Amino acid sequence: MIPVSQPHIGQKEKEYVADAVESGWVSSSGAYIGRFETALQSYLGAPHVLSTSNGTTALHLALLAIGVGPDDEVIIPASSFIATVNAVLYVGATPVFVDIEEHAWGIAPDRIEEKITKKTKAIIAVHLYGYGCHIAHVKEVADAHDLWLIEDNAESIGATWQGTRLGTVGDIGIYSFYGNKIITTGEGGAVSTANGDLFERMSILKNHGRKTNGEYIHEMCGYNYRMTNMQAALGCAQLEQIDDFLAARRHIEELYDGMLGTFFTRQIEYPDTAHVMWLYSGLVPVNVGVDAVRVYLKERGVDTRPLFYPMNKMPYMDPSLRSEEYPMATQLYTRGVTLPTFVGLTDRQIETVCEHLQAVCK
Template sequence: MTRRIPVASADLSGAEERYVLDAVRSSWISSTGAYVERFERSFAELCGTRSALGVVNGTLALHLALLTMDLRPGDEVLVPSLTYVATANTVRYCGAEPVFVDVDPDTWCIDPAKVERAVTRRTKGMIPVHLYGHPADMDPLNHVAATHGLWVVEDAAESHLARYRGRRTGSLARIGVFSFYGNKLLTSGEGGAVTLDDPALVHRARMLKGQGMDPDRRYFFPIVGYNYRMTNVAAALLCAQMERADAIVARRRAIFARYRERLAGIPGIGFQPVAPWAEPAPWLFCVTVEEKAFGRSRDGLMAVLAEAGVETRPFFIPVHRLPPYRRESAARGEELPVTDRLAASGLNLPTYNALSDDDVDLVAEAVRGARR
């Protein structure tokens, strides 16, 4: 039987086991503890923000960010459709409506030129997503937001340690949102964080994630809050991950460079663009398949790779095509040709620290050999 190469795999080879054991032995396993404090401090420092708050996962980090911005029923939020469904679902959690905007072919992120046209009287904010680790073009997006009095929340779930014009993602808007799911660059299995600067927003977000309790009066709840707190055990994993953040990024960058080299020149195979101002996070390596030139469709290539024991994943199905959203999107007359084209042609190749150079070569050869 051929060896199976997964699309992602967590690297827990540093101090992870020791820190988790330490948390367990200390019996600080809920949401109070030294690791939570250390994680929040270090992650804020890493992102270049004044504060970071640990939460249960990236989806709830998004929800917390939208609650903090006081998103209400009937409001609209501009989002890309080429994203993980949580970006839109959390808008719906608030009773608000996501309005989908096409992506820019040069970044695969929400297109600043198209955002302004989608603004209505009900629009309250926008959520640019740094898709597959590449930052959205934040300056023009922030400009449109300022012009129309909108807030911006960055969905940085996939872009740990990425930079936009020298600044880290997560520090480029009112609130940044991260996921630490098992396939992410930094992981705690499940986990998330919001990053922010404004002390008033930090105060509100802290209350909302802690059941709404008044920080100065125990068991007094002036607002309806939530329990979105990260555990000390998850934070212990993240503290260990962050110690190795540079090494993790370096290994993944090397994998990206090798894929690019080994896959270069295959007719019909395209790569994720990198804007001149971007330093993307090397999350999951992306390729696009142009069926005519390659001789197989994206799904055809995935099937051949699966036969060879190589696990891949297709790009996200556009959210405006999914049952909970397609009727509303069609009623607004949304047409998102770049999103549809990318979603139909893109896939992610295996990307994780323990992937060896030989594995990369094997995957690349399997892609090359699949051409007809």
């Protein structure tokens, strides 16, 4: 079976992780943690970076740091991985959904203002599948209404807007290093910010509300959202190769694009943004059922995954949210499919995937 995704773990990763294990620093102290954070800081061009246990805890920290709580509303796109909305629910705030744009799949900036109320505290802009949302426009709206802007950049590390890395445009950016991401630490994540106060708050919250390691005076009720030294070692090795990984993924995208032509409707890029290839995704023609496509490919040894289900429709959401309709988010789920995309996928495998996809979509 050709998988949808698999991490690229080479010799360097093995060496660094073995070194971390042999050093005895296997928990959340050790040289690799600072080294990973510094390397990430320089890659992103972000004044402050903090590693976290995963991308979901990074989102939670971001919302806690800006002080979002039970009486607040947070605007989010209807399409994203579930972590985006769950973090809003963790802090007791109300998620307010906005549909995505038809062609670019980011939150529709011109639909945000109609959702802003006195209770709105923040917007979470998600950069989906490697593509930046219309961050310039979203930022304009956030600034005009004095709202915090968090970028959920779990899926799109390396993508840019006007040459600036996404994740560093808003007040806080978050990243995920789950095994299927562009770089992985197994489980892991990070936050970036230019705001020293937010950084300090997130550092304390991530470490049980403790300002100084080794002291048992806790400033606030915090969390254990720390990354381990072993994970950071993996991250250091991966980050050193990120340009090669992105080039390999770009090659995969070019091959798919060349072979699939226009019947597979891809996401488009906004002017001034440069995407990265996370997972090659698109919509199948309207007259072809996406479930049938996925079964057909699976029977021929090709694994796929559906695109995200609209978050407001989840069974545990408040009925008032579940009854709302977001046609573009729905279309993503009803017509969307992700094809295998990972460093190490061969040209021949890509040809096989395309042959089967063409055959079933004819």
